[in-house]
Amino acid sequence: MVRVTNLRKHFNGHKVLAGINFRVRKGEAVALIGPSGSGKTTLIRTINGFVIPDAGTIAVGGQEIKYRNPESLRQARKKIGMIYQLFNLVERTSVQVNVMAGALGRLDRGLSLLSSTLGFFTRQEREKARELLGFVGLEDKVRERVDRLSGGQKQRVAIARALMQEPELLLADEPIANLDPKASKKIMELLLRINQEKKITLITVLHHLDSVRDHFGRVIALKEGAICFDAATRTLNDHRVQDIYSIEEEFACVAAQAGSI
Ligand SMILES: Nc1ncnc2c1ncn2[C@@H]1O[C@H](COP(=O)(O)OP(=O)(O)OP(=O)(O)O)[C@@H](O)[C@H]1O
Ligand SMILES: [Mg+2]
Structure with a gap:
């Protein structure tokens, strides 16, 4: 690989x-x-x-x-999906939009286009983002703004965004460098679950x-x-x-x- x-x-x-x-x-x-x-x-x-x-x-x-x-x-x-220490999310935008940005394939392009792409995503992409947010345990945060989330929740949004891209x-x-022990454990378990279940x-x-x-x-x-x-x-x-x-x-x-x- x-x-x-x-x-x-x-x-x-x-x-x-x-x-x-x-x-x-x-x-x-x-x-x-x-x-x-x-x-x-x-x-x-x-x-x-x-x-x-x-x-x-x-x-x-x-x-x-x-x-x-x-x-x-x-x-x-x-x-390739990327996960960073400081999450690299667009803080003042919703969880769902951040996740859908993963569909743009290239992170740098996705972020710069983000403000103009609010209405750009297809229905399929919206549904997929919701499904992935369910997978990472954030189904109730879809419309929340990222800056209202905890560090562990932000990292789960970042993981959902990476999965949106369907990476290999x-x-x-x-x-987990910026997370407390409990959130760290959850994030590591989630990453390993993705590795095992999705074969990524x-x-x-x-x-x-x-x-x-x-x-x-x-x-x-x-x-x-x-x-x-x-x-x-x-x-x-x-x-x-x-x-x-x-x-x-x-x-x-x-x-x-x-x-x-
Ligand atoms: N763009 C750059 N320009 C100049 N030097 C750089 C650049 N990127 C990294 N370095 C240097 O390369 C070396 C390795 O850096 P790197 O960030 O890969 O280390 P690391 O193992 O990730 O460290 P850490 O555990 O602190 O994150 C360091 O001496 C760093 O200063
Ligand atoms: Mg480093």
């Missing part, structure tokens, strides 16, 4: 992705971890086409992304190792732009966690690619 080959990226002479290789199978759920600045967001943004790599390739659904080709980027983004791949960048491949950047252990069978860890660990979560013991998060050189990636699954 996702194939990343020899991916490299630097910003201002600083190496951020230093030759990344991994594959994620269709329907798999993978947690992406690593210290702050290790390149997780950059990797996610390269997969969804917002960062152009210096070298290497990414294929989504068997099709390599051609970063200089707008049609190729559009095709890739159509397959869901990328979530720290989806899921890659989630997480800082909470407890959530990683509770929900994911496979973990990929980045450290200084390189994959430091890519294996079954049950093999992520304390020593390996120390390797991943330690800043001491002697620990650098001793568990590299341990028994990659």
Whole structure:
């Protein structure tokens, strides 16, 4: 479903992705971890086409992304739903309109057109948005304005919006970083339910190792732009966690690619 080959990226002479290789199978759920600045967001943004790599390739659904080709980027983004830490919703608009914006396929276009698209959506899209809001447990909030919702509810709106797009791949960048433990648990359960019931491949950047252990069978860890660990979560013991998060050189990636699954 996702194939990343020899991916490299630097910003201002600083190496951020230093030759990344991994594959994620269709329907798999993978947690992406690593210290702050290790390149997780950059990797996610390269997969969804917002960062152009210096070298290497990414294929989504068997099709390599051609970063200089707008049609190729559009095709890739159509397959990918994004979930962010800060939800990225239009706060002063209704829940339903935010969800329907997902139907526009491309988030950036959707948001800029939003104010002029209030009457633009088809009846089918309205019904689908309602159905998805039911799926995420917000059937009673369809007409509510987003700025009246709690953080957990906002993230559920963002998830419904991503599903509206009918993605094959869901990328979530720290989806629970701004939520309390109870809301975090609900959001993680919802993401995993989507992965299992709708067979949507899921890659989630997480800082909470407890959530990683509770929900994911496979973990990929980045450290200084390189994959430091890519294996079954049950093999992520304390020593390996120390390797991943330690800043001491002697620990650098001793568990590299341990028994990659
Ligand atoms: N657009 C950019 N321009 C310049 N430098 C950037 C840019 N995006 C990221 N970086 C740098 O690349 C490095 C990796 O950043 P990235 O956001 O990918 O890390 P991260 O693993 O997501 O960290 P965090 O856990 O804090 O979110 C950092 O040093 C960051 O400053
Ligand atoms: Mg990040």
